[in-house]
Amino acid sequence: MNRPIRAVFFMPLFMKYQQLTKEQFLALHKEFAEFLATQQIDAIEWNKIKEEKPSMAEEELNIFSDVVWEDVLTKTEYLEHISENHINLFKCESDLVIRIYIKLNKENKSFLNEVDFQWFLKNPLDEDFEYFKAEKKYIKDRNQELFELIEMGSQVSKGTLFKAINQLIA
Numbered sequence: 001m002n003r004p005i006r007a008v009f010f011m012p013l014f015m016k017y018q019q020l021t022k023e024q025f026l027a028l029h030k031e032f033a034e035f036l037a038t039q040q041i042d043a044i045e046w047n048k049i050k051e052e053k054p055s056m057a058e059e060e061l062n063i064f065s066d067v068v069w070e071d072v073l074t075k076t077e078y079l080e081h082i083s084e085n086h087i088n089l090f091k092c093e094s095d096l097v098i099r100i101y102i103k104l105n106k107e108n109k110s111f112l113n114e115v116d117f118q119w120f121l122k123n124p125l126d127e128d129f130e131y132f133k134a135e136k137k138y139i140k141d142r143n144q145e146l147f148e149l150i151e152m153g154s155q156v157s158k159g160t161l162f163k164a165i166n167q168l169i170a
Helices: 005-010 022-027 029-037 043-052 054-075 114-122 142-151 160-169
Strands: 078-082 086-092 096-104 129-137 155-157
Touching: 022 029, 029 054, 043 054, 054 142, 078 142, 078 160, 086 142, 086 160, 096 160, 129 160, 155 160
Parallel strands: none
Antiparallel strands: 078 086, 078 155, 086 096, 096 129
8 A cells, every 4th residue: 555654544434524615625725734734745745636646635625624623613612503483502511512492482573584583682581482491411422413413504603692591591
């Protein structure tokens, strides 16, 4: 096998997360160059690998993607998922996740409508809202569970809404 040790050593059997998008790679161009440099791959060699060994290039992209996702997920403290009639807010602690679920019980309103969302923020105690709060320990790896929530539509947040609602319903 004429592969460099680094490719064999780092080659994942499968990706833990998903490959970054082209836009994400472009935004992380500098970090990707630094990642390649740690493996003694410069720009000239990278272009040669992409051209001559596309499967190895794909492996490098996958490895970098997993490294980035792992870093982002490890730093993630809050997630939120807002849909038409539901809001799910998550506080992601090291050993458990705390979830606040908000249900909108008014048919002519939507959390996705900016005016209605602002109305919700100004009237959170209105009878049209139901609140539920629960916590659960992670069943799988913490970061894997957070990634699954992101795949289902959650977004990383600063936790502003979670903190406000948590104080409201405490």
